[in-house]
Amino acid sequence: MTGYYFLSLTLLATCCSFVLCDFYKNVPLTKSRPFSDEQIKNQLDHVHLTYKNIPVITPETFHRLSPVKKLEVEFCNVKSIDEDSFRALENLQKLSLKHNLLTEIPNGTFSATNIEELDLSDNQIEKIESGAFGYMPNLRSIKLKNNKIQMYHNSWFELAPNLCFLNLENNLMTALPTRILGSRQAWTCNVDVIFSHNSLEEIDEEAFLNYKLNKLYLDHNKIRVLPKNVFSNAVQISHLKLNNNRLDCTLPEMSTVEKYDVNDNSCLFDLQGEKLETSTPEASTTERVLRYYHQYQHQRDFLPPPFHPSMGRNRYNSFLRIG
Numbered sequence: 001m002t003g004y005y006f007l008s009l010t011l012l013a014t015c016c017s018f019v020l021c022d023f024y025k026n027v028p029l030t031k032s033r034p035f036s037d038e039q040i041k042n043q044l045d046h047v048h049l050t051y052k053n054i055p056v057i058t059p060e061t062f063h064r065l066s067p068v069k070k071l072e073v074e075f076c077n078v079k080s081i082d083e084d085s086f087r088a089l090e091n092l093q094k095l096s097l098k099h100n101l102l103t104e105i106p107n108g109t110f111s112a113t114n115i116e117e118l119d120l121s122d123n124q125i126e127k128i129e130s131g132a133f134g135y136m137p138n139l140r141s142i143k144l145k146n147n148k149i150q151m152y153h154n155s156w157f158e159l160a161p162n163l164c165f166l167n168l169e170n171n172l173m174t175a176l177p178t179r180i181l182g183s184r185q186a187w188t189c190n191v192d193v194i195f196s197h198n199s200l201e202e203i204d205e206e207a208f209l210n211y212k213l214n215k216l217y218l219d220h221n222k223i224r225v226l227p228k229n230v231f232s233n234a235v236q237i238s239h240l241k242l243n244n245n246r247l248d249c250t251l252p253e254m255s256t257v258e259k260y261d262v263n264d265n266s267c268l269f270d271l272q273g274e275k276l277e278t279s280t281p282e283a284s285t286t287e288r289v290l291r292y293y294h295q296y297q298h299q300r301d302f303l304p305p306p307f308h309p310s311m312g313r314n315r316y317n318s319f320l321r322i323g
């Protein structure tokens with residue numbers, strides 16, 4: 001392995017004079033050696049650039065790095081990326097641009113690449129155009145956390161049928177549209193979808209229509225009401241987080257959800273203020289739980305509350321930790 005990195009380093013030093021890659025896996029820079037094209041092709045597979053000033057990435061910036069498989073450009077003041085800047089990097093599987101100053105991802109930025117893992121976390125991204133990702137047949141994982149994204153486009157991943165991991169944690173989104181992953185048919189995996197710590201209020205009833213999800217994290221948002229079939233429209237949701245929202249005392253259909261967490265919602269705050277109101281004779285699931293809690297709160301180790309069958313196979317114990 002060391003030999004490979006050594007080789008890569010030397011190649012970088014000789015062929016990419018546009019940026020001096022003095023940080024490279026802590027291997028010291030050495031003078032050039034003769035290499036065959038075949039060796040270049042096989043060896044230059046990982047480039048890690050940090051603390052360089054690269055405000056604009058253009059197709060020329062990395063055009064000599066066509067063999068690279070993993071490219072990390074971090075803390076490099078990248079503010080913008082021109083269209084098709086990565087398209088010539090046919091072997092690129094992992095691209096990290098985290099900790100830069102990106103504010104916008106225009107159409108065509110990553111389209112028609114073979115990238116499998118893309119990390120755009122910790123930028124200042126406010127807007128991602130609908131065609132920013134486009135055709136990404138191999139994309140498995142995308143991280144967009146810690147940005148300022150306000151609007152979710154449901155065409156982003158329409159042409160990324162192998163996406164299994166999507167993290168949009170800590171952004172400024174207020175709504176989720178219908179079919180957030182596009183109209184995918186084949187499922188190579190159950191997808192993890194992380195929307196924790198946004199400002200979500202509205203979720204389309206068909207946001208997850210016919211999807212198989214592993215994690216669906218909607219915690220730490222501003223959700224008050226959820227459409228009745230928003231979760232039951234999915235084929236399966238293994239692990240749902242709804243904690244730290246503003247949910248009132250009704251939950252939607254939960255038949256497709258295996259386990260979930262609804263801790264810290266408005267309904268529970270009302271309860272602590274002794275303001276519990278039940279309206280209909282058919283109390284909602286949450287109401288049943290709260291009534292039960294009221295009834296038994298004087299006991300130290302009360303039994304699990306009576307759950308409605310629609311609450312899924314494994315419920316969280318978060319209800320029991322109130323107060």
Ligand SMILES: *[C@@H]1O[C@H](CO)[C@@H](O)[C@H](O)[C@H]1NC(C)=O
Nearest residue numbers: 106107108129130131132155
């Ligand atoms: C980006 O692409 C979409 C179609 O994918 C198009 O509707 C939109 O107008 C494009 N935006 C710009 C600024 O060209």
